[in-house]
Amino acid sequence: MASVLKHPGLKPFNLALIQLGRIGSDKAANLKHAREMVIKAATTANKKPDLIVLPECFNSPYGHVHFPVYAEKIGFIPGQPYDVEASESESVKMLSSAAKETGTWLIGGSIPERDSGDNNVYNTCTVYSPKGELVTIFRKIHLFDIDIPGKIKFKESETLTGGKTPTFFDTEFARVGLGICYDVRFSELSMLAARQGCHLLVYPGAFNMTTGPLHWELLQRARAVDNQVFFSMCSPARDPSAGYHAWGHSMVVDPMGKILVEAQDGEDILYTDIDPTTFTEARKGIPVTTQRRFDVYPDVSKSS
Numbered sequence: 001m002a003s004v005l006k007h008p009g010l011k012p013f014n015l016a017l018i019q020l021g022r023i024g025s026d027k028a029a030n031l032k033h034a035r036e037m038v039i040k041a042a043t044t045a046n047k048k049p050d051l052i053v054l055p056e057c058f059n060s061p062y063g064h065v066h067f068p069v070y071a072e073k074i075g076f077i078p079g080q081p082y083d084v085e086a087s088e089s090e091s092v093k094m095l096s097s098a099a100k101e102t103g104t105w106l107i108g109g110s111i112p113e114r115d116s117g118d119n120n121v122y123n124t125c126t127v128y129s130p131k132g133e134l135v136t137i138f139r140k141i142h143l144f145d146i147d148i149p150g151k152i153k154f155k156e157s158e159t160l161t162g163g164k165t166p167t168f169f170d171t172e173f174a175r176v177g178l179g180i181c182y183d184v185r186f187s188e189l190s191m192l193a194a195r196q197g198c199h200l201l202v203y204p205g206a207f208n209m210t211t212g213p214l215h216w217e218l219l220q221r222a223r224a225v226d227n228q229v230f231f232s233m234c235s236p237a238r239d240p241s242a243g244y245h246a247w248g249h250s251m252v253v254d255p256m257g258k259i260l261v262e263a264q265d266g267e268d269i270l271y272t273d274i275d276p277t278t279f280t281e282a283r284k285g286i287p288v289t290t291q292r293r294f295d296v297y298p299d300v301s302k303s304s
């Protein structure tokens with residue numbers, strides 16, 4: 001693992017999750033509604049959130065046939081300034097302007113993205129500063145290919161390519177690691193982020209009616225406790241008329257594994273105060289971060 005600059009430290013902040021409903025086949029309507037909900041999240045709470053999160057695949061129906069149809073070219077090159085005005089992506093333009101208008105950090109869930117070079121389609125999360133700058137993107141690394149007979153068969157790899165780059169970004173209040181949905185099942189990704197100093201891991205996600213009740217909460221609490229970090233997944237609301245029935249239950253878990261807030265299955269906005277004391281006390285009281293036995297097993301975070 002390449003050495004990274006340390007973040008100055010976790011500060012108290014307010015996190016808002018938008019469990020977005022009304023995601024249908026009309027992309028313009030999806031974007032309009034997502035924008036309205038970001039403004040609502042920023043303006044209707046007693047305390048303005050510092051970071052707002054949208055769910056996985058918020059501008060398109062969720063399914064491999066839809067991804068290439070809804071895919072947009074973003075053309076983000078890490079380390080280079082990005083010109084939102086010149087972007088080919090209508091979703092990026094909307095998210096950037098919503099972040100700027102509200103003056104909040106915004107994790108723009110995920111959208112299908114077509115790479116300008118290799119033409120592959122990715123499931124991509126974009127992140128915006130309060131000034132509306134596109135600060136980073138993250139492409140879902142582990143594709144959701146499962147087959148549980150009689151229950152659910154899904155194959156993202158029919159049309160998507162998996163990303164290759166674990167990603168985090170720094171705000172003035174926290175270092176935030178990113179993943180998307182199925183990535184939560186691969187503990188190495190969150191371990192890497194935690195070892196790089198992330199305080200909070202955010203995974204926009206859309207579990208389903210088979211795996212949701214069994215694993216959605218379990219995995220988030222496990223990743224939070226494994227790594228002693230705040231962990232959050234933000235889902236679309238459940239739509240019984242859609243081809244894919246999302247589980248919902250967006251949540252935020254603290255570093256002790258306690259669920260701080262949880263939605264049901266409908267559209268909702270959740271707010272949580274992130275308290276650095278929980279983070280510090282979890283690590284002080286149960287000091288696993290200093291008790292690892294790398295003389296017995298390898299430090300996976302150091303392998304390249």
Ligand SMILES: NC(=O)CC(=O)C(=O)O
Pocket residue numbers: 143144180181182183185205206207208211212215
């Ligand atoms: N939709 C996903 O990517 C993952 C999922 O539903 C699961 O892991 O279960």
